[in-house]
Amino acid sequence: MASRIIQxxxxxxxxxxxxxxxxxxxxxxxxxxxxxxxxxxxxxxxVGSLSEFEQIYGQPTNGAERYFxxxxxxxxxxxxxxxxxxxPYGTGSxxxxxxxxxxxxxxxxxxVNGVSSTYVAAAxxxxxxxxxxxxxxxxxxxxxxxxxxxxxxxxxTSGYGGTTAFNTIASLQYAGMVVLNKSQSxxxxxxEGYYLGAIDNTNLNPATEYDTVQQVYSINTPNAxxxxxxxxxxxxxxxxxxxxxxxxxxxxxxxxxxxxxFPISNDLYDDTVMFGVFKLRQTVFSPDTIALGFVLEESYVxxxxxxxxxxxxxxxxxxxxxxxxxxxxxLQIITLINPYISNKNGPTxxxxxxxPTKKTRFLSTRLAQPLDGESGGDYTTRVGAPQATVxxxxxxxxxxxxxxPIGDYTSQDLNTKKIGSVPTKLQRLFGKVDNADLYPxxxxxxxxxxxxxxxxFNPATSGYFDDxxxxxxxxxxxxxxxxxxxxxxxSKYLEVATELVNFAQNTRKDNMAILDPLTNILVxxxxxxxxxxxxxxxxxxxxxxxxxFSGIDSNYSCTFATCVRVSDIASNLDVWVPFSGFAAASFxxxxxxxxxxxxxxxxTRGVVTGITDLAIxxxxxxRDDLYKxxxxxVAFFPAEGFVIFGQKTLQQRPSAFDRINVRRLFLNLETAxxxxxxxxxxxxxxxxxRTQVVNxxxxxxxxxxxxxxxxxxxxxxxxxxxxxxxxxxNTLVIDIYIKPxxxxxxxxxxxxxxxxxxxxxxxxx
Numbered sequence: 001m002a003s004r005i006i007q008x009x010x011x012x013x014x015x016x017x018x019x020x021x022x023x024x025x026x027x028x029x030x031x032x033x034x035x036x037x038x039x040x041x042x043x044x045x046x047v048g049s050l051s052e053f054e055q056i057y058g059q060p061t062n063g064a065e066r067y068f069x070x071x072x073x074x075x076x077x078x079x080x081x082x083x084x085x086x087x088p089y090g091t092g093s094x095x096x097x098x099x100x101x102x103x104x105x106x107x108x109x110x111x112v113n114g115v116s117s118t119y120v121a122a123a124x125x126x127x128x129x130x131x132x133x134x135x136x137x138x139x140x141x142x143x144x145x146x147x148x149x150x151x152x153x154x155x156x157t158s159g160y161g162g163t164t165a166f167n168t169i170a171s172l173q174y175a176g177m178v179v180l181n182k183s184q185s186x187x188x189x190x191x192e193g194y195y196l197g198a199i200d201n202t203n204l205n206p207a208t209e210y211d212t213v214q215q216v217y218s219i220n221t222p223n224a225x226x227x228x229x230x231x232x233x234x235x236x237x238x239x240x241x242x243x244x245x246x247x248x249x250x251x252x253x254x255x256x257x258x259x260x261x262f263p264i265s266n267d268l269y270d271d272t273v274m275f276g277v278f279k280l281r282q283t284v285f286s287p288d289t290i291a292l293g294f295v296l297e298e299s300y301v302x303x304x305x306x307x308x309x310x311x312x313x314x315x316x317x318x319x320x321x322x323x324x325x326x327x328x329x330x331l332q333i334i335t336l337i338n339p340y341i342s343n344k345n346g347p348t349x350x351x352x353x354x355x356p357t358k359k360t361r362f363l364s365t366r367l368a369q370p371l372d373g374e375s376g377g378d379y380t381t382r383v384g385a386p387q388a389t390v391x392x393x394x395x396x397x398x399x400x401x402x403x404x405p406i407g408d409y410t411s412q413d414l415n416t417k418k419i420g421s422v423p424t425k426l427q428r429l430f431g432k433v434d435n436a437d438l439y440p441x442x443x444x445x446x447x448x449x450x451x452x453x454x455x456x457f458n459p460a461t462s463g464y465f466d467d468x469x470x471x472x473x474x475x476x477x478x479x480x481x482x483x484x485x486x487x488x489x490x491s492k493y494l495e496v497a498t499e500l501v502n503f504a505q506n507t508r509k510d511n512m513a514i515l516d517p518l519t520n521i522l523v524x525x526x527x528x529x530x531x532x533x534x535x536x537x538x539x540x541x542x543x544x545x546x547x548x549f550s551g552i553d554s555n556y557s558c559t560f561a562t563c564v565r566v567s568d569i570a571s572n573l574d575v576w577v578p579f580s581g582f583a584a585a586s587f588x589x590x591x592x593x594x595x596x597x598x599x600x601x602x603x604t605r606g607v608v609t610g611i612t613d614l615a616i617x618x619x620x621x622x623r624d625d626l627y628k629x630x631x632x633x634v635a636f637f638p639a640e641g642f643v644i645f646g647q648k649t650l651q652q653r654p655s656a657f658d659r660i661n662v663r664r665l666f667l668n669l670e671t672a673x674x675x676x677x678x679x680x681x682x683x684x685x686x687x688x689x690r691t692q693v694v695n696x697x698x699x700x701x702x703x704x705x706x707x708x709x710x711x712x713x714x715x716x717x718x719x720x721x722x723x724x725x726x727x728x729x730n731t732l733v734i735d736i737y738i739k740p741x742x743x744x745x746x747x748x749x750x751x752x753x754x755x756x757x758x759x760x761x762x763x764x765x
Contacts, residue, residue, distance in 0.1 A: 028588040028596075029081040031444045031511075032581070033429055034068025035419075035452070037061050040281050041088045041096050041192075043295070044433050050076050056284050057086060059570040062417060063467030066575055067448035070566055074581030075445070077610055080588035083439065085432075087425045087449075091463065094420055095412045096193070097428075098186045100222075101142035102408040104132040104196060105166050107397040108157050108176025108338065111385040116393070119155050120176065120340050126359040126384025127304070127341055129176050129198075130397025133165040133227040134219060136408055141169055142180065146334070155340040167225045176341060177304075179406070180334040183428075186410035190282065191218045191232060191292065194332055195403035197256050197276040200361050202382060204265035210253035211242040211366050214401045216280070222409045229404070238283050238291040252278070252294065252403065259299045270384075271308065271349050271356040273323070275300040277332050278403060302326040304337050304360045307348035331431055332406065359384040363394050364401035418463040419456035422449050426499040434507055441511045442596075442667070443587055446500055448563075448578035450493040451519045457492065467576070470525040478521065478544035487547070493518055494551045505556035510671050512587075512663060515552070515559040515650070516578040517545055517631075522563050522615035523576045530616050537622055546629045555649040555657035558583075561631040564642075565613035574612060579634065582608050586644055587664070597665035597709035599647040599743045601632070606644035608634065614642060630658070647743065662740045665709050669738070672700045677734070685727050690717045693734060701736075711739040 031044070036057035047053045053072050060066040068086075075082055088094025110117045111126045120127060137145070144150035151173040166172055179196060187193035199212045216237065217229035234241075240251040248254045259274045277298040283291045302323035309318040320326070322342065323335050343349070349356045361367060361384055368390045370379040380386050385393075426449070433439040456463055458471040477487030500513040521544040522529055529535050545561055560579045568575045583600070586608065590600040600606060614634060618626060623633040623645060632646030647660040656662045676696055683689045694715045701713045714737040721733045 026440060027079065027081050028442045028591045029083060029440050030075050030584045030588065031083045031085065031433065031439075031441050032068070032071050032075060032447050033085045033087055033426065033449060034071065034447045035064040035089060035417075036068055036086045037065055038282075039086050040284060040295075041086050042094070042428060042432070043279065043281070044083050044085045044429070044439065045284075046081060046083050047072075048082075053082075053084065057084070060568070061570070062465065063575075064417075064419065064452045064465045066467070066568060066570075067452060067577055069570075070568070070575075070577040071445060071447040071581030073566075074610060075584050075588070077582075078585040078588035079592050080443075080584070083433075083441070085429050087422070087429070089416050089418055089420065090412055091418055091420045093184070093424045093428065095188065095410065095414060095416065096186055097184045098408040098410055099139075099184070100408045101137040101139060101184055102181045102406065103135045103137060103142075103145075104179045104404055104406060105135055105172055105175045106130065106132045106177040106179070106400075107165060107174075108341070109393050109397060110157070111389060111393075116385075116389065120157055120338060126361060127176060128361050128363050128385070128390070128393045128397075129400060130363050130393070131227055131399055132179075132404055133225055134223070134229070134405060135166065135169075135172075136222060136224050137169075137180075145169075145172070145178070145180065145336070153338050153340060157338070165225070165227050176338050178336040180336065181332065181406045181408070182330070182334050183332050183407075185332065185407035186412075187219055187405045187407045188410050188412070188414055189220070190290070190414065191220075191230075191236065192281045193218075193279070193405060193407040194297065195278045195280055196333070196406050197252065197278060197403045198362055198400060199256055199274050200359075200367075201264050201269050201272050201274075202361065203366060204257055204260070204263075205371065206245075206265075208366075208371065209242070209244050210248055210251050210257055212256055212364070212401060213241045213252045213403060214365065215241065216403045218405050219409045222411070227398070232292075236290060236292055238293050252276075255296055260301045264301065267355055269303075269356075270359040271303045271305050272301060272321075273304065273360055273362070275302070275323070275327070275333075275335075277330070277406070280403075298327075298330055298332055300326050300330075303349075303356075304342055305349040305356065305358070306337070306339070306342035306344040307346075308350065308356075362400040363390070363397065364399045366401065368394060419452055419465055420463075422453035422456075423495040423499050426496065426503075430499065430503040430507060434503075436508060436510060441508065442591075443512055443514060443584045444500060444504060445514045445580040445584050446496070446516045446578065447580055448516050448519065450496040450516060451578070453496050454489050454492045454518060455520070457488070467519070468526060471520055472524060475518065475520050475544060478547045479539050480547070481543055489518060489520075490548050490551070493548060497549075497552055497557075501552060501554045501557045505554050509556075510667055511556075512649075512660070512667065513557040514580040514583050514587075515549070515557055516580045517559060517561060517563065518548055519563050519576060519578065521545060521548070526576065528615055537616070537618075538625075541616060542622070542625055542629075545626070545631055549629070549631065549650060552650045553652045555651035555655075555663050557650045558648065558660055559631060559650060560634055560644065560646070561616070561618070561626045562634045563615045564608075564611040564634075565615075566611055576615065582611065583644065595704075595707050595709055596668040597661050597704065597707075597741065599659070599661040601644040601647040601660075603637075603640050603643060607640060608642040608644060611642055656740050656742070659743065661743055665704070665740055666738075669700060669704060669709075669736075673697060673734075673736070676700065680732070685722070685730070685732050687718070690722060690732065693717050693732070697734075697736075701738075708741055711741055713738050 039057035060069040088096045107130045109128045110120045154173045157174045185194045216232040242253045243249045243251040256276045280292045283293040303321045306322045308321040310321040349358045452465045474489045504513040586600040590605045618633045630648040635645045651658045704710045716735040
């Protein structure tokens with residue numbers, strides 16, 4: 001009941017929203033990493049069909065690309081959402097990263113009480129930032145800047161900027177701002193890479209055009225210090241830099257100016273700037289051209305006032321609005337503001353009316369031009385200095401109305417097909433998609449990357465992956481029944497598997513990883529291991545598979561003991577590919593046609609299509625051996641075809657979570673619960689709220705109970721688990737008890753022969 005607010009007799013109308021309902025889960029989303037011949041690198045992209053995938057990434061030209069392509073093709077046999085990620089070729093972290101770090105160093109000029117000043121610490125100033133210098137850093141220089149012992153910031157910034165800009169690490173003390181490239185990204189010979197755009201709030205008036213970005217500057221040589229950038233002609237760009245308000249056309253300027261989600265063009269935000277981190281890469285749908293497209297990777301609206309705060313849109317305490325804090329979660333940049341500007345140890349820039357006493361401005365052509373109908377005094381108030389002074393500043397330290405390269409230049413061969421460090425490349429992928437709100441995920445597939453990585457150590461291929469070249473010597477030790485240490489093949493594979501499992505189990509905790517057996521165990525040189533008369537199932541398939549997965553103990557992962565042969569249109573051959581994509585399709589089809597807590601196996605939900613052969617056709621005894629080791633068999637039946645005949649996770653200890661259906665039941669319920677109860681954050685911790693939480697969650701668990709996911713459940717959210725001590729800690733506790741439904745994996749049919757005169761009721765009783 002709402003409180004009375006009227007103070008004299010009358011009628012008050014109030015609303016109370018009790019209509020909050022449980023949030024259901026969306027379609028199954030599968031993440032597939034792999035190598036491709038073209039398309040955006042190190043970027044998670046949702047594709048809607050196989051033809052769209054082919055248009056962006058092309059058809060496979062080697063074994064690594066075939067694994068990626070056919071995994072994607074297999075998953076498209078289901079109605080799942082497909083998120084793909086092209087890993088970069090190249091040694092180490094790949095061709096889009098560097099061993100070096102880099103930074104953009106921005107000069108600054110201060111304007112105080114009608115005159116320009118060489119000191120940025122003066123009160124009531126306007127800070128004008130100019131054209132940055134691109135700096136190449138060693139790892140030690142980068143770390144020393146982060147530690148704060150590379151230089152000591154100076155309040156006197158005179159003489160730095162323009163053509164006499166920064167030329168030593170020590171000279172960075174005179175900068176107004178340093179933007180570090182934390183990801184070690186690169187700018188390649190096609191000018192692909194990450195670029196930074198920075199603007200202030202002077203051009204956000206609805207009457208002004210979208211014209212904050214006038215050019216794109218890049219680099220084409222590795223320089224320690226340079227602001228002599230290469231200007232990219234418009235012919236290299238498939239997007240507009242600027243546009244009119246009447247025809248915005250999705251220009252870079254419009255993207256930057258539209259970053260704020262609330263109005264900031266007034267004087268209350270004269271201390272506020274917008275940063276946009278753009279990735280420029282070959283156009284997605286025309287990757288064979290020289291034209292570059294773009295994607296906005298990160299954006300920030302923040303103040304250069306270290307003490308400024310802003311109200312949280314979700315309620316609760318105010319949040320820091322300082323740029324150095326706003327970009328804490330950035331994957332690409334670390335921003336450092338000269339502390340004599342940000343005033344870290346002093347008071348806020350705001351006066352008693354909440355208006356900043358200092359302005360932050362980025363020099364540009366449009367900043368030096370008054371708006372239509374704007375007088376000299378109005379211009380000076382808005383910009384922070386007279387027009388003539390702004391022009392002199394532009395001549396001194398240059399303009400910033402451009403995108404500037406963040407990454408270091410690389411001269412690596414862009415056409416290389418070397419595999420490099422797959423575990424490191426997976427780390428970068430998982431760092432990009434760890435936000436569950438931006439990237440909802442249910443399944444991550446290995447797509448044979450373990451095999452690709454292990455075989456890249458084959459001396460016969462010198463860092464490449466060629467699935468036609470045998471590599472038996474690395475796998476012979478896997479046949480040992482008494483191996484006390486993991487052989488090279490298993491240890492290298494474990495590096496890849498660990499990244500996948502850690503992401504599912506420890507980072508996101510909302511998805512399952514489907515791992516693949518090393519193809520070499522099952523197929524060598526295109527021939528089945530089991531067809532070799534000198535090989536046997538027990539010694540050459542069972543034990544190697546057992547040893548491969550012996551180092552993994554997780555109910556967030558599973559594997560299927562086979563690889564499959566499919567028809568490859570690109571090569572016009574039948575090729576062997578990993579099974580994880582087909583398993584993911586079975587998972588997704590089960591989610592759509594049944595429920596996630598149904599086992600994706602058996603003749604009803606485990607039939608596999610789109611393949612022509614299995615690496616092994618396990619008999620019952622062989623299936624028994626595999627299943628004891630949590631290696632899910634895939635079998636062939638004359639009437640039903642190829643069928644998944646197991647649903648164990650890779651958890652080694654016996655519990656309910658050693659089955660896929662139980663693990664996916666909990667993942668589904670946990671995700672639905674999280675998406676529902678997040679709307680109760682900052683609500684009063686009262687009996688009413690706790691009762692509403694239970695009532696809102698109940699339909700989720702009732703649905704699971706009514707559709708054979710759980711036998712029963714119990715939700716507790718009252719004084720039993722929310723005593724005064726918990727409430728005083730601003731915490732609300734919900735305890736959820738579940739009895740998961742188990743699957744009937746072993747059906748025992750007992751036949752009894754009885755005498756004619758025996759009563760069945762007596763026997764059964």
